[in-house]
Amino acid sequence: MKTVLITGSSGGLGSQTALYFANKGWQVIATVYHLDLITDAEQHPNIKHYPLDVTSTESIENAKTAILNDFKVIDVIINNAGKGYRSFVELSCDKEIESIVNVNWLGVVKICRAFIPIFRNQKFGQFINITSVAGLVNLPLGNFYHSTKQAVESFSECMSYELMDFNISVCTVQFGNAPTNFQKNVTKCQTTKIENYKEIMHKIDAILAKKTCKNHDLIETILDKLYHIAENPNKNFRKYTIGFDAKFMKYLRRFLGYKAFNFVIKKKIL
Template identity: 65%
Template sequence: MKTILITGASSGVGKATAIHFASNGWNVIATMICLEEGKDIRSIPNIHSYLLDVTSTESINAAKEKILQDFKTIDALINNAGIGYRSFVELSEDTNINSIVNVNWLGVVKMSRAFIPVFRQQNYGQIINISSIAGLVNLPLGSFYHSTKQAVESFSECMAYELLDFNISVCTVQFGNAATNFQSNVTKSATSGIPSYNTLMDKVTELLHKKTAKNVDLTPKITQKLLSIAENPNPNFRRYSIGFDANVMKMLRAVLGYRLFNCVIRRFVLK
C-alpha cells in the first residue's frame, strides 16, 4: 500500500484529497495545525492525522519523527496548505504579509527540505506542490497571493533539477476557485476612506465568490487528477492545470502576452 503525506488536510481541497486517496487504497498522512478541526476524517480507514505547522521548522521536525516511526516509506508529498490575503499594497500589514509568505511559500520550502532526505534515501519519491492559476497569471488585488504562488512555481522548477539523480519527481498543480470555504476565509484589508479602493475590493470579492459558487464540480476533478499524478509520477518537471477557469486563463496569457492580457482584464474585470 502506497503512502502519501498531505499538508493542510483538515478542510477544503486538502481534506477532499485525503479522503479520495484513502478510498483508493492509499495510506494517508493527513497533517494539520489543529487536530480538532480535522476530527471528522480521523475515523476514516487509512487516514492517519498528525499535528504539523508548515511555518515552523520545529513542528515539521517533530511531526516527521513521529511519521517515520509509523511509516517505513513515503511515496509522495502534497504541499497543499495555503491561505489567502486580498489587499491593496498601500493598506497591507506586516502580520498578514508575513503569514501568507510563511504558509504559502516558505511552508513548501520547509516541507520539501525536510522530506527530500527521506525520498533520497529511498531512491524514489514525488513532491506535488499545489500552486494556483495565480501562479501563472496576475489579477487585481492578488499582489500577495499571486506572488507567493509564483514563488512556488519558480522554486519547484529549480528544485526539480537538483533531484533528477535521486528519482524524485516534482510538479505543480494549478486550478481556480474550488467550491470550498477558502474564499470565505481569505483575509482582506480593512475598508478605507478611499472610494476607488472600496469599489474595487467589493467588485473583485463579488466576482471571486460567484466563480467559486459555479465551480461545484472542480474539487472532484482536482482530487482525481492528484491521484492520477501520484500514481503515475513523471520524471520530468510538469505543470498541471485543472478546470475550465485555469486552462482558459493559462491559454489567454500564453496567446495574448502580458500587454493584451492586461487590457482584457482591465476591460472585463475592472470595467
C-alpha cells in the same frame, strides 16, 4: 499499499484529498495545524493525523520523527497548506504579509527540505506542490497571494533539476476557485474610505464568489487528477493545469502577451 503525506488536511480540499486517497486504498499521512480541528467526517482507517505547522521548522521535524516511526516509506508528498490575503498594497500590514509568505511559500520550502533526505534514501519519491491559477497570471488584488504562488512555481521548477538524478519527481498543480471554504477564510485588508479601492474590492469579491459557485464540478476533477499524478509520477518537471478557468487564463495570457492581457483584464474586471 502506497503512502501519501498531505499538508493542510484539516478541512477544504486537503481533507477531501485525504479521504479520496484513503478510499482508493492508500495510506494517508494527514498533517493539520491542530488535531482538534479534525471532524468525525475526516476519520478513516487509512488516515492517520499528525500535528504540523508548516511555518515552523521545529514542528516539521517533530512531526517527521513521529511519522517515520509509523511509516517505513512515503511515496508522495502533496504540499496543499495555504492561505489567502486580499489587500491593496497601501493598506497591507506586515503581520499578514509575513503570514501568507510563511505558509504559502516558505511552508512548501521547509516541507521539501525536511523530506528530500527521506526520498533520496528511498531512491524515489514525488512532490506535488499545489499552486493556483494565481501561479500563472496576475490579476487585480492578487498582490500577495499571486506572488507566493508564483514563487512556488519557480521554486519547484528549480528544485526539480537538483532531484532528477535521485528519482525524485516534482510537479505543480494549478486550478481556479473550487467550491470550498477557502474564499470565506481569506483575510482582507481593513475597510477604507477610498472610493476607488472600495469599488475594486467589491468587484473582485463578487467575481470570485460567482466563480466559486459555478465551479461545482471542479473538486472532483482536481481529486481525480491528483490521484492520477500520484499514481503516475513523471520524471520530468510538469505543470498540471486543471479546470476551464485556469486553462482559459493560461492560454489567454500566452496568446495575448502581457500588454494585451493587461488591457483585457482592466476592461473586463475593472
